[in-house]
Every structure is written in structure tokens, then in C-alpha cells.
Amino acid sequence: MTQGEIGYILQTSLQSALKKKNIPTSVAGLITQVLVDKHDTAFQNPTKPIGPFYSKEAAFKKKEELGWDVVEDAARGYRRVVPSPKPLDIIELEIIQDCLEKGIIVIASGGGGIPVCNEGGTIVGVEAVIDKDRASALLANRLGVECFIISTEVEQVYINFKKPNQAAIHKISLEEAKQYLAEGHFLEGSMKPKIEAAIDFLQGGGSQVVITDPVHIVEALDGKTGTHIIGRSSL
Numbered sequence: 290m291t292q293g294e295i296g297y298i299l300q301t302s303l304q305s306a307l308k309k310k311n312i313p314t315s316v317a318g319l320i321t322q323v324l325v326d327k328h329d330t331a332f333q334n335p336t337k338p339i340g341p342f343y344s345k346e347a348a349f350k351k352k353e354e355l356g357w358d359v360v361e362d363a364a365r366g367y368r369r370v371v372p373s374p375k376p377l378d379i380i381e382l383e384i385i386q387d388c389l390e391k392g393i394i395v396i397a398s399g400g401g402g403i404p405v406c407n408e409g410g411t412i413v414g415v416e417a418v419i420d421k422d423r424a425s426a427l428l429a430n431r432l433g434v435e436c437f438i439i440s441t442e443v444e445q446v447y448i449n450f451k452k453p454n455q456a457a458i459h460k461i462s463l464e465e466a467k468q469y470l471a472e473g474h475f476l477e478g479s480m481k482p483k484i485e486a487a488i489d490f491l492q493g494g495g496s497q498v499v500i501t502d503p504v505h506i507v508e509a510l511d512g513k514t515g516t517h518i519i520g521r522s523s524l
Contacts, residue, residue: 292321292399292400292403295399295400296318296319296320296396297318299318299396300317300318303316303394303396304316314392314393314394315392315393315394316393316394316396317388317393317395317396318396318399319381319384319385319388319395319396319397320403321379321380321381321397321398321399321402322379322380322381322402322403322405322412323376323377323380323398323401323402323403323404323419323424323427324376324379324407325374325375325376325377325405325406325415325417326375326377327408327415329372329374329375331374331417332372332374334372335358335370335371335372335373336370336372337371337372337417337418338360338362338368338369338370339370339418340368340369342362342365342366342367342368343366343368344367345361345367348366348367348368348369349367358370358371371416371418372416372417372418373417373418373419373420374404374415374419375423376401376402376404376423376424376427379397379402379427379428380405380412382428382432385428385432386432389432397428398421398424398425398428400421401418401419401420401421401423404417404418404419422439422482422483423482423485423486423489425437426486426489426490426493426495429490429495430489430493430494430495433494434495435495435496436495436496436499436510437487437490437495437498437499438498438499438500438501438506439483439486439487439498439499439500440501440502440503441483441501441502442502443501443502444502444514444515445457445458445459445501445515445516446475446480446483446516448474449474450475450480457516458516459514459515459516459517460516460519461516461518461519462518462519462521463488463491463518463519463521466484466487466488466491467488470484470485470488483500484518487500487518491520492520495520496519496520497517497518497520498517499515499516500515500516500518501514501515501516
């Protein structure tokens with residue numbers, strides 16, 4: 290549902306913008322399956338909240354009737370939690386490559402993609418949510434992309450975020466990103482998964498990651514703003 294709905298919105302918006310500029314480029318929104326390992330330890334430790342908030346009574350009734358794992362979330366009520374396994378491969382990779390070779394703009398891997406397992410040659414869906422940044426980093430690596438852009442809510446990444454000594458990061462190395470991550474500068478469910486995805490991408494052969502908000506993407510690509518994380522091969 291997420292991929293179809295948001296993919297449609299992005300696709301029609303891009304098509305309209307291209308048409309206004311008389312650019313004859315096609316846009317394709319692709320429902321994407323992402324391979325995971327059914328033995329991933331994440332399946333023994335569901336952590337990803339999904340769906341609506343419930344009262345404690347209603348949540349535990351769902352748990353009893355449907356076998357859900359439920360947790361209290363942000364003091365707003367109880368929610369179902371599902372596993373968040375590591376993405377291993379993109380099932381539609383060849384289709385995406387074919388589209389790109391034909392000059393088609395592809396919208397893929399929305400929401401992290403649909404998690405599936407390979408059971409004896411049969412693709413089987415599993416109940417889980419894949420982190421969207423890590424799935425996108427994997428897709429970028431598989432496509433041989435050199436510069437991976439993560440569009441988020443802030444113009445730049447910060448260390449000591451919301452503290453008196455808060456400082457924006459403009460350009461750092463892969464090793465510095467790892468160090469800041471280990472020091473706990475990035476919060477779970479916020480900037481941490483984006484930095485982890487950036488590290489995955491660079492360790493997978495990418496050259497540079499740019500993190501910024503949508504309105505500053507062009508300026509960030511010109512090096513004027515945003516946070517730039519540089520891989521070993523680009524130093």
C-alpha cells in the first residue's frame with residue numbers, strides 16, 4: 290500500500306514537472322521485493338512499531354487473538370512491533386537496470402521494499418519492515434551508484450544534537466562517521482539508521498553520501514551545504 294500510494298504521488302509529480310519543462314523522459318513506479326534471511330536474528334527480536342496506537346487492553350487482546358508482539362510506544366499507547374531484518378538483495382534489480390539503461394526514471398524500494406525469503410526457489414513474503422535507508426543503500430550499491438543522496442528533514446547532520454555544543458557536520462570521512470556513530474551522537478529511529486545506511490553504502494564501494502533536506506539538494510550537490518560523507522576511495 291505504501292509503495293503503491295507514495296510511488297503514484299511521486300510518479301505523477303515528476304511526470305508533471307518534466308512535461309512543463311518539455312523533457313521527454315518517462316517515469317516508472319515499481320513495486321519492489323527485497324530479499325531477507327528468514328534466519329536473521331531480527332525475527333527473534335521484533336523492534337519496529339507499525340500501525341495504529343491501541344489501549345493496553347486492546348493491544349493485549351490483539352496479542353492473544355493474533356499472536357502479535359506489542360510494546361508501549363512514546364507514551365502514546367501500545368503498537369504492534371515486527372522484525373526489521375537486514376536487506377540482502379533486490380529481486381527486481383535487473384528490471385530497474387533495464388529501465389535506467391532506457392533513460393527511464395525509476396521509483397523503487399519504497400518504504401524499504403516488501404520483505405521476502407527464498408524457500409527452495411519460491412519467493413515467499415514475510416511479516417517484517419525493512420529499514421528504507423538501508424534498502425536504498427543496498428540498491429545504490431547494486432546499481433554501481435557513486436553518490437548516494439539521503440533526503441531527510443534537516444539541512445545538515447549534527448553532533449551533540451540539541452545540546453549547547455551542537456555542531457553541524459559539513460564533510461567527514463567514513464572513519465569519522467563510524468566514530469561519531471560509536472560515540473552515540475545519532476538517535477535510534479532518527480539519524481542513526483541514515484548514518485548506518487551511509488556507512489553500508491560506502492563500505493559497499495560507493496564514493497560519497499550526501500544527507501540534506503529536499504529544498505537544499507541542488508545546493509548540497511554543488512558542495513554549498515548538506516553533510517558529505519566521503520568513502521576511502523574518494524579521499
